[in-house]
Amino acid sequence: MSYQVRPLRTGDLLSVTEIYNAACHARESTHGRRPWSVNEMKEFLLESRPSFESYTCIDKGAVVGWTAFTRHHVMEGVQHTAEMSLYVQASSRRKGIGAGLAHILLSRASILHLHCIVAMVFEDMPNVISFAKRKCGFSVAGCLPQVFSDSGKHYDIVLLEKLVGS
Numbered sequence: 001m002s003y004q005v006r007p008l009r010t011g012d013l014l015s016v017t018e019i020y021n022a023a024c025h026a027r028e029s030t031h032g033r034r035p036w037s038v039n040e041m042k043e044f045l046l047e048s049r050p051s052f053e054s055y056t057c058i059d060k061g062a063v064v065g066w067t068a069f070t071r072h073h074v075m076e077g078v079q080h081t082a083e084m085s086l087y088v089q090a091s092s093r094r095k096g097i098g099a100g101l102a103h104i105l106l107s108r109a110s111i112l113h114l115h116c117i118v119a120m121v122f123e124d125m126p127n128v129i130s131f132a133k134r135k136c137g138f139s140v141a142g143c144l145p146q147v148f149s150d151s152g153k154h155y156d157i158v159l160l161e162k163l164v165g166s
Contacts, residue, residue, distance in 0.1 A: 003097055005104045008045065008054035008066065015063035016056065017041040019087045026090070028128075030120040030157050033150055044070070052082050052112045055104050057097050064092040067101040069109070072118055080115040099135045106136060109164045116163055122148070123156035138162045 008016065021035040036044070045054050045068055054068035065088035072083040084105065088098045109117060119138060121128045132138040141161035146154035 003057050003059040003064065003095075003100065005055050005057050005100050008056050008068070010042070010046070012056045012063050012066070013038050013042050013045075016045075016066045016087075019063070019066060019089050022090065023087050027122070027150060027155075028125070029087075030122065030148060052114070053105065053108055055101055057088070057092075057101050059092060059097070064089045065097045065101050067105045069105060069112065069114065069117070080113060082109075082112075082114050082117055084117050084119045086119075098131065102136045106162070114164050116161060118162075119160040120144075120157050121160060123158050129158055129160070132160050136162065 017036055017038045017040075020029065020041065023029045024031070024033050024035055027033065052069040052071075054066065056063045057065040065086070067084065067086040069082035069084055072081045084102075086098060086101055086105075088101070106117070117138075118141070119132060121132065123129075123143065129140070133140075138160040139162070141159045144157045144159065147157050148155040
């Protein structure tokens with residue numbers, strides 16, 4: 001593969017936001033359907049709830065994917081738990097980019113003193129759940145039935161978990 005995975009740079013935020021917004025439009029993000037501005041993405045990854053670490057994947061000079069560990073909750077007792085986000089541009093999928101991003105980020109978990117990584121995925125996305133289990137070592141921790149509402153329909157969200165060191 002000709003792509004490069006590197007730490008997120010401020011200059012990547014426009015592309016990262018565009019990839020995220022495309023996922024929202026396709027109902028692939030459990031954060032909602034509303035597009036984010038570059039400033040909202042900057043705040044999410046770098047400012048108000050700074051990520052533990054974020055990475056982008058560059059292919060032929062363009063950002064084609066990104067991943068991050070962000071704080072799952074800001075409350076006592078869960079400071080060693082992170083939520084993992086991973087997004088790959090639709091045209092760049094099934095080329096190893098998601099696995100490359102996941103590998104780099106997950107290899108940093110113990111260095112960041114994380115104990116638990118969580119991820120949330122729509123139940124009707126079995127290929128994503130399978131990827132998280134096979135390529136990333138996640139297991140299904142539970143399901144939040146009909147917790148996400150969109151255009152009058154309700155969707156289940158699967159909660160995935162990976163204990164660091166297991």
